[in-house]
Amino acid sequence: MSADCLRQEYVVSGNNFASAGSASEEVKSTLKKLGVSSADIRRVAIAMYEGEINMVIHAGGGVATVDIYLDRIEIVLADKGKGIENVELAMTPGWSTAPEDIRALGFGAGMGLPNMKKYTDKFEIESEVGVGTTVKMTIYFH
Amino acid sequence: MKIREIASTVDGMILCSPEMADTEISSACAFDMMSDVLAYVKDQGALVTGLINPQVVRTAVMVDISCIVFVCGKKPTVDMMKLAENYNIVFIATDYDTYEAVGRLYSAGLKA
Numbered sequence: 001m002s003a004d005c006l007r008q009e010y011v012v013s014g015n016n017f018a019s020a021g022s023a024s025e026e027v028k029s030t031l032k033k034l035g036v037s038s039a040d041i042r043r044v045a046i047a048m049y050e051g052e053i054n055m056v057i058h059a060g061g062g063v064a065t066v067d068i069y070l071d072r073i074e075i076v077l078a079d080k081g082k083g084i085e086n087v088e089l090a091m092t093p094g095w096s097t098a099p100e101d102i103r104a105l106g107f108g109a110g111m112g113l114p115n116m117k118k119y120t121d122k123f124e125i126e127s128e129v130g131v132g133t134t135v136k137m138t139i140y141f142h
Numbered sequence: 143m144k145i146r147e148i149a150s151t152v153d154g155m156i157l158c159s160p161e162m163a164d165t166e167i168s169s170a171c172a173f174d175m176m177s178d179v180l181a182y183v184k185d186q187g188a189l190v191t192g193l194i195n196p197q198v199v200r201t202a203v204m205v206d207i208s209c210i211v212f213v214c215g216k217k218p219t220v221d222m223m224k225l226a227e228n229y230n231i232v233f234i235a236t237d238y239d240t241y242e243a244v245g246r247l248y249s250a251g252l253k254a
Contacts, residue, residue, distance in 0.1 A: 018221070021200035028204070038206065045204040046180050053197075093181075106193045106201075109177030118181075 006030075006068040012052050012077075014061025017105065023064050024049040027075075030068065040141045043119040044073055047137055050112045051077040057102050058082070059133065072121075075137045083129040091117065091125075143167055143252050145209045145232050148188060151250045152211060152243045154236035158223040162232050165208055169253040172244050176201040183207075188252070190243055194218055199225045208232065211247075213240045 008030070010023035028045045036044075048064070055062040059081025067074040084090045090097075091113050098108025117123040122138035146163040148170075149156050156163060167187035173179045174193050179201050188209040189202060194216050202210055208231055212218055215237045218226075226233055236243050248254070 018196045021197065021204070025200070025203055042205060049200070049204045050180060103175075105195050106174065106176035106197060109175045109181070111177045111181040115177075115181050 004069060008066045008068075010064040010066070012055050012061050012064055014056055014059065017056055020052050020056040021049050023066075024052055027066055027073075031073070034068070036141050040139065044075075044139050047116045047119045047139065048075055048077075050116050051075070051135055051137070053107055054112050055079045055081070057098055057107065062132075070141075072138055072140045075135075075139075077135045077137075078132065079134075080132040083131055083133055084125075084127040085129055087125055087127055143247075143250065145188075145234075147250070148209060148211065148247060148252065149234045151246050151252075152234065152236040152238055154211065154234040154238075154243075157218065157233040157235055158226050159230050159232045162208065162230050165232070167209055167252065170211075170244075170247055171254070172240055174240075179205060179207075186254075188247075190240060190247070192216060192240060194222070196222055196225055198222070199229070199231060202226075202231055203229050209234065211236060211243060213238060213243050 024045055031041045059079035062079030065076045093114040094110040096108050096110035102108040120137040121140050124136040127133040145165050169186045170188035171186040172190035176197055183205045189207045190211045192213050199222055211234045218233055
């Protein structure tokens with residue numbers, strides 16, 4: 001992290017579905033204050049919100065580290081959840097392991113990871129079963 | 143179309159953020175899955191939904207939706223309304239189902 005970077009760290013609680021998304025909201029509001037375009041803010045908001053929801057649904061929460069630079073934002077979402085057995089499969093649009101109660105809340109349509117990839121310029125995911133999952137996303141500002 | 147006209151078009155009631163009722167909205171979308179809102183929304187200003195939980199509001203915040211129409215006589219919770227007020231999001235409740243509500247709005251000129 002260098003001096004031209006604004007770092008924010010959020011603990012995403014795993015047992016409070018109602019509050020999921022509050023970190024994304026804060027980042028969205030910070031970017032607005034910094035004068036980032038609304039199109040870029042929307043990409044960041046959607047990608048990070050999907051990640052937050054994933055951590056709540058699948059991993060019992062985690063930590064979001066957000067580094068904001070003049071030209072980009074880097075988001076790292078790290079959890080110590082059960083991990084993803086087959087990352088390639090998890091990236092398939094529509095493929096979901098979310099339980100029925102999560103679907104009843106309007107999530108778990110199998111669009112989370114594909115969406116995060118779609119809205120970001122760089123997307124990396126590392127996962128190990130029983131250890132956890134780390135997602136790194138970069139979005140450049142236009 | 144102004145938000146208050148959306149309310150009258152679906153014979154609905156504005157439940158919160160009434161001070162925003164003169165906001166102009168040019169297009170709308172209808173989803174029950176918030177996952178689908180995040181995946182398929184373009185830049186619609188209004189969402190028609192039958193889903194009731196706080197993540198409906200959070201999803202709307204993320205994609206800059208400023209009006210949510212709840213169908214089938216479903217009423218959002220007080221917590222949802224408080225959250226919506228924070229973000230100046232207007233709630234409208236209508237007794238129509240999604241098909242009827244969307245049909246009326248589309249016929250009245252609210253684009254997809």
